[in-house]
Amino acid sequence: MEEKKLPDVLKKETSRRDFLRGTATAAGSALAITAIGGIAPKKAEAQYSVQGVPGTPPYAQKYRFAERHNCTGCRSCEFACSLFHTGNVRPALSRIYITKYKDMVDVPVMCWHCDDAPCIAACPTTPKAIQKDAKTNGIVLNEKICLGAKCMKCQEACPAKYIRGNPDTGQPLICDLCGGDPQCVKACQEQSGNPQGPCLMGRPVGIGVNMAYRSVTPEEAGKDLANLLFYPNVEGKRVVPAKSKTKKGR
Amino acid sequence: MATPKGGNFGKVLEIDLSKQTFKTRPVSDEILQQYIGGRGLGAYYAVTEYKAGKNALDEDAFVFVGPGPLSGTTKKPVWLSIVNDKVEFKDASKMWGKTTDETHEMMVKEMKDPEIRTAVIGPAGENGVPYSCIIVERYRAAARSGTGMVFGDKKLKGFAVRGTKYAVPVADNAKFLAAAKVNKDNNVRREAWEGIKRWGTGGLMELKHYLHGSLIVKNYQTTWFPDVVKIGGEEAARTFWKRHASCTNCPTHCLKLGVIRSGKYAGMVAEGPEYESGGLLGSNLGMTKFDEMIALIEACDAYGLDNISTGGVLAFTTEAVEKGALKPTDLDGLKPKWNDGDTYMEMIRKIAYQEGKAGKLMAKGVRKMSKEIGKGSEAYANHTKGKELAAHDPRGDKIRAYSYTMGTCGGDHHEGQGPQALGMTAMADSLCICSFTNFLVYGAGTDKIITDMLNPLCGWNWKPEDYWTTAKRIFTAERVFNVREGISSKDDRLPIRMYKEKLPAGPRKDVIFTDADQKDMETKTYGFFGWDAKGIPTEATLKAYGLDYLIADVNAAKKKYNL
Numbered sequence: 001m002e003e004k005k006l007p008d009v010l011k012k013e014t015s016r017r018d019f020l021r022g023t024a025t026a027a028g029s030a031l032a033i034t035a036i037g038g039i040a041p042k043k044a045e046a047q048y049s050v051q052g053v054p055g056t057p058p059y060a061q062k063y064r065f066a067e068r069h070n071c072t073g074c075r076s077c078e079f080a081c082s083l084f085h086t087g088n089v090r091p092a093l094s095r096i097y098i099t100k101y102k103d104m105v106d107v108p109v110m111c112w113h114c115d116d117a118p119c120i121a122a123c124p125t126t127p128k129a130i131q132k133d134a135k136t137n138g139i140v141l142n143e144k145i146c147l148g149a150k151c152m153k154c155q156e157a158c159p160a161k162y163i164r165g166n167p168d169t170g171q172p173l174i175c176d177l178c179g180g181d182p183q184c185v186k187a188c189q190e191q192s193g194n195p196q197g198p199c200l201m202g203r204p205v206g207i208g209v210n211m212a213y214r215s216v217t218p219e220e221a222g223k224d225l226a227n228l229l230f231y232p233n234v235e236g237k238r239v240v241p242a243k244s245k246t247k248k249g250r
Numbered sequence: 251m252a253t254p255k256g257g258n259f260g261k262v263l264e265i266d267l268s269k270q271t272f273k274t275r276p277v278s279d280e281i282l283q284q285y286i287g288g289r290g291l292g293a294y295y296a297v298t299e300y301k302a303g304k305n306a307l308d309e310d311a312f313v314f315v316g317p318g319p320l321s322g323t324t325k326k327p328v329w330l331s332i333v334n335d336k337v338e339f340k341d342a343s344k345m346w347g348k349t350t351d352e353t354h355e356m357m358v359k360e361m362k363d364p365e366i367r368t369a370v371i372g373p374a375g376e377n378g379v380p381y382s383c384i385i386v387e388r389y390r391a392a393a394r395s396g397t398g399m400v401f402g403d404k405k406l407k408g409f410a411v412r413g414t415k416y417a418v419p420v421a422d423n424a425k426f427l428a429a430a431k432v433n434k435d436n437n438v439r440r441e442a443w444e445g446i447k448r449w450g451t452g453g454l455m456e457l458k459h460y461l462h463g464s465l466i467v468k469n470y471q472t473t474w475f476p477d478v479v480k481i482g483g484e485e486a487a488r489t490f491w492k493r494h495a496s497c498t499n500c501p502t503h504c505l506k507l508g509v510i511r512s513g514k515y516a517g518m519v520a521e522g523p524e525y526e527s528g529g530l531l532g533s534n535l536g537m538t539k540f541d542e543m544i545a546l547i548e549a550c551d552a553y554g555l556d557n558i559s560t561g562g563v564l565a566f567t568t569e570a571v572e573k574g575a576l577k578p579t580d581l582d583g584l585k586p587k588w589n590d591g592d593t594y595m596e597m598i599r600k601i602a603y604q605e606g607k608a609g610k611l612m613a614k615g616v617r618k619m620s621k622e623i624g625k626g627s628e629a630y631a632n633h634t635k636g637k638e639l640a641a642h643d644p645r646g647d648k649i650r651a652y653s654y655t656m657g658t659c660g661g662d663h664h665e666g667q668g669p670q671a672l673g674m675t676a677m678a679d680s681l682c683i684c685s686f687t688n689f690l691v692y693g694a695g696t697d698k699i700i701t702d703m704l705n706p707l708c709g710w711n712w713k714p715e716d717y718w719t720t721a722k723r724i725f726t727a728e729r730v731f732n733v734r735e736g737i738s739s740k741d742d743r744l745p746i747r748m749y750k751e752k753l754p755a756g757p758r759k760d761v762i763f764t765d766a767d768q769k770d771m772e773t774k775t776y777g778f779f780g781w782d783a784k785g786i787p788t789e790a791t792l793k794a795y796g797l798d799y800l801i802a803d804v805n806a807a808k809k810k811y812n813l
């Protein structure tokens with residue numbers, strides 16, 4: 001059914017965003033490559049051929065994806081991120097973090113580098129305190145301009161509910177993609193063991209699905225994972241054993 | 251007294267439950283260089299703060315958690331929330347009686363923070379079961395030494411922690427990171443590590459059965475149990491495991507979470523089987539039904555019971571009934587039989603609540619039960635120093651006997667196989683690093699790898715030899731703690747069955763743990779650590795390790811117990 005629709009979509013003159021919305025499916029994503037940023041099909045293919053080699057120059061890893069069910073909750077990513085940005089291991093300052101859903105699954109909470117970046121659109125300062133680095137697609141914070149805890153309009157605007165505050169400065173912790181060589185991705189690949197592949201991967205192209213990922217909150221992602229992995233116990237209820245028949249505690 | 255340059259904040263948090271106060275106590279760099287932290291520091295406080303004969307249930311007895319002690323007793327149940335620099339004493343009366351998972355959820359809810367980490371006891375700890383444990387993050391147990399009971403006695407339901415404020419200081423970051431990279435390269439993609447990642451320890455059930463001849467079966471009567479295919483790692487991987495999961499901040503994802511999809515336990519989410527939980531509550535009970543075995547494991551986690559001791563008690567009770575030493579009338583009418591999951595489930599419940607005659611009897615543990623029952627039951631009472639043995643039959647896995655007999659806590663499987671490994675485990679536990687991925691993976695290079703990281707981290711000048719001196723110091727300090735209570739070579743022994751009954755089948759058929767094996771193990775261990783033939787640390791040894799302050803204690807114990 002969808003196959004039939006596709007040509008219609010392509011024929012229609014649409015804004016880039018509408019187009020991405022309409023094709024954020026597996027069937028449509030291959031075609032989407034050609035549309036992003038006007039990359040010619042041939043060049044896109046060339047970029048695609050280096051996927052899976054994170055940080056391979058000269059292609060910056062402009063997007064990240066998560067194979068969410070592969071996340072083990074190890075937090076190697078949090079270590080790597082805080083180490084890279086602060087010189088110390090302090091997960092509270094990581095730009096990616098892991099949250100638990102019902103103690104059954106771990107959900108990586110991260111920036112999807114939305115092509116329309118609602119966070120930036122919402123930022124009230126002029127010039128904007130957060131901006132995209134055109135080369136890397138990372139979002140860079142200007143600490144001198146940012147209004148911090150009393151503002152946090154970016155946090156409100158982020159559909160992924162990703163942004164959290166820096167516990168020291170109150171300013172948002174956002175992902176600059178480490179200048180094109182995402183450290184969290186490397187850490188995740190190194191921790192992953194047989195047979196489980198890594199959860200995180202870096203990609204030179206976002207093929208549109210990054211926009212779909214961002215509309216899922218951590219809680220929704222957790223629910224999906226619980227459903228996928230632990231059906232029929234979707235609610236994460238523990239089948240609690242019988243209690244005492246005669247007494248409660250001592 | 252120098253303050254540490256890195257790797258440590260140089261203080262421990264001391265919590266007094268009686269007065270509901272807390273303070274930090276400084277720890278000098280000199281002490282940390284000698285005892286590191288974790289287990290080593292715990293040993294240091296145990297031998298310096300306690301005199302011989304200390305009862306763990308005394309009001310002023312402390313529980314040492316990682317790097318800080320907790321002492322005192324409260325009248326009303328409390329739990330602690332520890333967020334950055336703040337400790338709060340919270341009312342736990344609504345949590346009292348709740349299972350570990352319910353308690354955990356209540357804490358998360360009250361603190362409104364899914365990132366908190368908890369350590370709690372269940373009904374078993376509240377009710378004073380000596381082999382109750384503390385459950386961490388819902389599926390992980392700090393077990394084997396009855397800490398759950400001590401928490402329960404103090405009316406402490408548990409604590410929740412969260413830290414966002416500090417990064418651990420590092421004396422020389424560049425050097426430390428370079429050494430940490432060497433460490434990582436030694437770790438990542440190593441076969442031993444990947445095996446643990448893939449199978450957890452559950453996959454060992456088949457290995458120990460088919461190759462090593464050390465899987466425990468029906469209270470250590472044999473090691474041959476072809477039905478292992480129904481309850482082991484392969485079955486779990488095929489029908490149960492859905493997720494590989496890590497404890498927070500550990501890249502070894504050895505937890506395996508699964509869900510039972512049909513039958514009477516449909517919907518049960520549990521962690522396991524691990525080698526120990528699957529051995530003790532599976533093959534050791536003759537279990538052939540996967541879901542029933544998993545349910546027993548899950549019940550122990552929920553009640554806060556040590557899987558290993560509980561499995562040991564259930565198997566001992568079953569054999570005692572089989573041999574006529576116990577009757578159903580002694581057990582509130584229960585008739586335990588191998589592979590009878592429902593009865594075992596009821597027995598676990600009774601233990602957790604110390605309910606009825608059966609619950610009270612079984613909560614005592616194998617050694618005391620056997621003493622009480624008599625009737626030749628000591629021949630199959632499988633414990634060392636009063637602690638139930640783990641899931642490795644030492645006839646099939648002889649080197650495991652080091653851990654059981656020479657380890658500080660008795661009956662443990664993971665204290666180190668061989669003299670060096672005993673020291674390496676003490677070091678790993680003191681450094682608070684995973685002992686799987688420490689010496690199992692690094693092997694002979696461990697001393698250098700660790701020293702190279704420790705020096706830039708803490709600003710020390712250790713040589714690899716210092717790693718060994720420290721290992722021996724910590725392990726010997728613990729030994730002195732035991733010697734003060736009258737422990738010597740006479741107690742460093744396996745259960746009677748291991749010396750008397752040949753294995754009837756399997757890859758190690760007809761093997762027995764001989765007197766020569768025992769002698770050899772004693773000579774090697776005592777020799778390595780510098781203890782005499784009775785297993786008592788000599789004066790020269792104590793001096794060499796800087797434990798001079800314990801010489802008087804050892805001499806007093808020698809006199810008192812005629813050692």
Ligand code: SF4
Pocket residue numbers: 110111112113114117118119120157158159160161162163174214
């Ligand atoms: S995911 Fe959130 S923070 Fe990242 S670009 Fe989109 S709106 Fe901004």
Ligand code: SF4
Pocket residue numbers: 122123124125128129130145146147148149151152153154155171172
């Ligand atoms: S908190 Fe800073 S970055 Fe975010 S919207 Fe406000 S000014 Fe912009």
Ligand code: SF4
Pocket residue numbers: 080081082084094095096110174175176177178181182183184185
């Ligand atoms: S890409 Fe870099 S900044 Fe972004 S979360 Fe990963 S490590 Fe942190």
Ligand code: SF4
Pocket residue numbers: 070071072073074075076077078098108187188191198199200
């Ligand atoms: S490193 Fe990968 S597997 Fe580990 S917590 Fe991060 S995303 Fe999950």
